[in-house]
Amino acid sequence: MTRESFESHEHDHTVKNHHEHSHEEKHGHDFHSHSHHHEHGHNHAHGQAVHCGCAASCAAGQAALRPVTGNWPKGQSVFYIDSMDCPVEVNDIKSVLSRIEGIRNLDFQLASRTLSIEADRETVEKSIAAIKKAGYVPERITTGDTETGSPRNEERVWRYWLALAIACVVEILHVVSGDIMATEIGGMILSVVAIWLSGFSTYRKGLAALLGLRLNINALMTVAVTGAFLIGQWPEAAMVMALYAIAELIEARSVDRARNAIRNLLDLTPPTAEIRDETGTWNAVPVKNVTLNATIRVRPGERIPLDGTVTGGAGTVDQSPVTGESIPVDKKPGDSVFAGTINESGTLEFCVTALSDDTVVARIIKAVEEAQEASAPTQRFVDRFAAIYTPLIFLVALCVAVATPFLFGWTWLQALYKALVMLVIACPCALVIATPVTVVSGLVSAARRGILMKGGVYLEEARNIRVVALDKTGTITEGKPRLLDTKIISENFPENDILDWAAGLADSSGHPVSRAIASGLNRTARAVSGFTDLPGRGVSGTIEGHSLIMGNHRLIEEKGLCRPDVHRLLLEYEKQGYTVTVLASGREVLAIFAVADTIKATSREALAALKRKGIMTVMLTGDNETTAKTIADEAGIENVRGNLLPAEKLDAVRELQKQYGKTAMIGDGINDAPALAHADTGIAMGDAGTDIAMEAADVVIMNDDLRRIPQMIDLSASTYSILWQNILIALGIKLVFFALALFGSATMWMAVFADTGASLLVLLNGLRVLRK
Numbered sequence: 199m200t201r202e203s204f205e206s207h208e209h210d211h212t213v214k215n216h217h218e219h220s221h222e223e224k225h226g227h228d229f230h231s232h233s234h235h236h237e238h239g240h241n242h243a244h245g246q247a248v249h250c251g252c253a254a255s256c257a258a259g260q261a262a263l264r265p266v267t268g269n270w271p272k273g274q275s276v277f278y279i280d281s282m283d284c285p286v287e288v289n290d291i292k293s294v295l296s297r298i299e300g301i302r303n304l305d306f307q308l309a310s311r312t313l314s315i316e317a318d319r320e321t322v323e324k325s326i327a328a329i330k331k332a333g334y335v336p337e338r339i340t341t342g343d344t345e346t347g348s349p350r351n352e353e354r355v356w357r358y359w360l361a362l363a364i365a366c367v368v369e370i371l372h373v374v375s376g377d378i379m380a381t382e383i384g385g386m387i388l389s390v391v392a393i394w395l396s397g398f399s400t401y402r403k404g405l406a407a408l409l410g411l412r413l414n415i416n417a418l419m420t421v422a423v424t425g426a427f428l429i430g431q432w433p434e435a436a437m438v439m440a441l442y443a444i445a446e447l448i449e450a451r452s453v454d455r456a457r458n459a460i461r462n463l464l465d466l467t468p469p470t471a472e473i474r475d476e477t478g479t480w481n482a483v484p485v486k487n488v489t490l491n492a493t494i495r496v497r498p499g500e501r502i503p504l505d506g507t508v509t510g511g512a513g514t515v516d517q518s519p520v521t522g523e524s525i526p527v528d529k530k531p532g533d534s535v536f537a538g539t540i541n542e543s544g545t546l547e548f549c550v551t552a553l554s555d556d557t558v559v560a561r562i563i564k565a566v567e568e569a570q571e572a573s574a575p576t577q578r579f580v581d582r583f584a585a586i587y588t589p590l591i592f593l594v595a596l597c598v599a600v601a602t603p604f605l606f607g608w609t610w611l612q613a614l615y616k617a618l619v620m621l622v623i624a625c626p627c628a629l630v631i632a633t634p635v636t637v638v639s640g641l642v643s644a645a646r647r648g649i650l651m652k653g654g655v656y657l658e659e660a661r662n663i664r665v666v667a668l669d670k671t672g673t674i675t676e677g678k679p680r681l682l683d684t685k686i687i688s689e690n691f692p693e694n695d696i697l698d699w700a701a702g703l704a705d706s707s708g709h710p711v712s713r714a715i716a717s718g719l720n721r722t723a724r725a726v727s728g729f730t731d732l733p734g735r736g737v738s739g740t741i742e743g744h745s746l747i748m749g750n751h752r753l754i755e756e757k758g759l760c761r762p763d764v765h766r767l768l769l770e771y772e773k774q775g776y777t778v779t780v781l782a783s784g785r786e787v788l789a790i791f792a793v794a795d796t797i798k799a800t801s802r803e804a805l806a807a808l809k810r811k812g813i814m815t816v817m818l819t820g821d822n823e824t825t826a827k828t829i830a831d832e833a834g835i836e837n838v839r840g841n842l843l844p845a846e847k848l849d850a851v852r853e854l855q856k857q858y859g860k861t862a863m864i865g866d867g868i869n870d871a872p873a874l875a876h877a878d879t880g881i882a883m884g885d886a887g888t889d890i891a892m893e894a895a896d897v898v899i900m901n902d903d904l905r906r907i908p909q910m911i912d913l914s915a916s917t918y919s920i921l922w923q924n925i926l927i928a929l930g931i932k933l934v935f936f937a938l939a940l941f942g943s944a945t946m947w948m949a950v951f952a953d954t955g956a957s958l959l960v961l962l963n964g965l966r967v968l969r970k
């Protein structure tokens with residue numbers, strides 16, 4: 199099958215996935231709107247035609263974080279395919295099925311080794327036959343029963359160890375008894391048993407691959423083991439097969455660790471919740487049965503089972519499992535609590551606002567799972583490399599087998615043996631598995647700290663960020679402005695009226711500045727007619743026949759209402775870092791309201807850390823220049839661009855990209871969304887942020903702490919260096935053994951050790967990122 203057809207398939211798959219998830223978009227924060235609009239967001243490479251062999255490992259690496267229990271829609275036949283454990287095999291099956299007409303939809307879930315086919319019965323039967331012909335054994339399963347992997351794994355374990363034991367016996371027999379006919383034949387038979395026990399599925403898949411003229415690790419191992427056996431090296435053939443199988447198993451486990459690391463987050467939530475029934479008594483109920491708006495009680499030391507809003511009691515909650523912040527947070531009625539966090543002191547009662555599949559933790563997990571689908575650039579490079587590497591070595595091995603007897607006068611047996619050793623070395627395993635595992639570990643490690651990335655690509659690219667552009671309100675500051683000063687300017691109306699009108703207009707708007715004024719004035723608002731939002735400026739409306747505007751300095755300048763005395767007054771406020779809002783009638787300025795926001799305690803530290811990394815920081819804000827400058831100085835930002843309309847924020851990001859290179863944009867508001875979408879890395883605040891901003895962003899920072907940005911860049915750098923360490927380790931080991939095989943005395947099982955050893959080494963190295 200061609201790449202194109204494969205990729206288009208993949209795309210279908212993603213689009214469909216999206217559809218399945220679309221119901222979530224209605225709920226509050228949507229973390230996993232895949233950024234399809236992004237240039238590099240569309241690589242769903244878990245099916246690229248890599249000839250990788252790493253059984254469960256690469257499969258799990260790339261699809262590791264897919265939900266284990268699939269939510270298959272009705273009308274689908276779901277199959278468990280035990281030996282479908284690698285993207286290459288998915289590709290295989292896809293190409294086989296692409297020749298069958300009438301299949302409406304295909305969906306693969308590698309982690310659970312399941313395939314679902316949407317088609318009529320006859321077509322499904324035909325598909326099963328085709329899959330069987332390709333060397334796989336599909337077993338029909340009922341929906342919801344997709345988690346069948348583990349008991350089979352147990353069975354595999356003892357089979358492989360038995361095979362290894364037999365192989366050892368054969369080896370000993372061979373050494374001890376030498377050329378005695380009876381033990382030779384006995385050894386041969388035992389070898390066959392060992393190979394059958396450990397290599398059955400490798401053989402089945404390998405033969406199918408060879409018949410289809412495909413080269414994968416199964417094919418390589420099949421040829422190598424069979425070849426070794428035929429040239430009389432059966433003890434070695436048995437040993438190699440058993441070692442290979444066991445190494446695969448260990449690899450699969452290592453990969454599972456990365457997968458489970460994210461699943462463990464979900465285990466944080468207790469299985470039952472204590473809810474209050476109509477009579478007021480508390481009962482423990484399975485979390486799954488809890489309904490929205492139920493009241494739950496959590497005692498000190500207990501974990502919070504669901505998301506909710508505190509209705510009674512008070513306490514401190516350790517939110518580190520969800521947001522990564524290490525300092526416990528005080529909770530009082532009205533505050534929100536998250537599933538998976540720990541109530542440290544005081545009994546809390548809260549009203550459930552999200553069910554178990556929809557809590558913030560559940561959505562973090564889904565986000566990481568989805569991030570898996572977009573593979574990182576290094577992954578793509580490795581995949582392409584592996585696709586050349588394997589056939590190349592295969593060719594070299596072939597040349598060695600055929601040409602060296604003539605060139606160097608080796609015996610045929612010698613040449614053949616060396617060629618077979620090379621086949622084992624041709625396995626790109628270590629190379630192919632290391633990358634996804636490292637990236638997953640990085641994503642999980644980030645998620646644990648409250649940094650949600652929508653794809654491995656953002657993790658890899660963060661280290662290249664040269665400029666960080668930040669929005670002011672809600673990003674650098676708390677985003678909770680308060681009305682600090684009110685000045686009546688006009689004497690043509692009673693003060694009471696002016697304040698009521700201001701309250702009326704402010705009350706009708708959702709903008710933080712307006713809200714601060716409304717709550718600061720605290721008056722019964724008068725009815726507004728013809729209310730209009732003036733984006734980037736303010737609002738307008740009519741109250742009691744007076745047509746009024748309320749907004750920033752720019753607005754009254756534009757309307758020609760600014761007077762020298764007002765202008766001076768405004769400047770004074772602006773210099774102090776206040777955001778000033780002016781209420782005006784069609785003819786004159788009526789009053790001035792000064793609102794101020796506090797800088798987040800963590801912002802200065804974060805900005806200083808960015809500066810130390812040599813990263814330029816720029817504030818992009820809709821607020822006026824003078825106010826912005828004052829706040830920027832206080833926070834430690836070098837460059838400021840104020841008075842920006844939303845479209846101008848986007849232009850500013852474009853300019854920065856052109857001038858300085860990779861640019862990250864951090865924001866929370868609707869007006870930041872275009873810039874977030876266009877930045878190389880768009881970062882949204884997850885707590886105060888609007889849904890639109892989170893949707894446009896590539897990364898969501900859960901607790902709005904800017905220190906996560908330098909941390910993310912560090913994590914990116916260390917992930918990247920581990921990625922390349924792994925590539926060099928894997929290639930280095932291969933190179934050494936290749937040379938040894940050709941000119942020295944590397945035996946086949948040394949080659950297997952080298953290969954699987956390299957795989958394990960890079961896996962463990964990749965898992966190190968988890969601990970970062």
Ligand SMILES: Nc1ncnc2c1ncn2[C@@H]1O[C@H](COP(=O)(O)OP(=O)(O)OP(=O)(O)O)[C@@H](O)[C@H]1O
Pocket residue numbers: 669670671672707708709711712732733734735736737748749750777778779818819820821822842843844867869
């Ligand atoms: N509804 C409104 N009520 C009062 N003032 C408003 C309103 N909308 C906009 N403004 C004024 O226009 C300015 C720019 O608004 P905009 O929403 O573009 O940016 P912002 O949210 O204040 O700042 P930032 O870009 O840092 O988030 C605000 O600082 C405020 O003074």
Ligand SMILES: [Zn+2]
Pocket residue numbers: 751755760761764765768
């Ligand atoms: Zn002015």
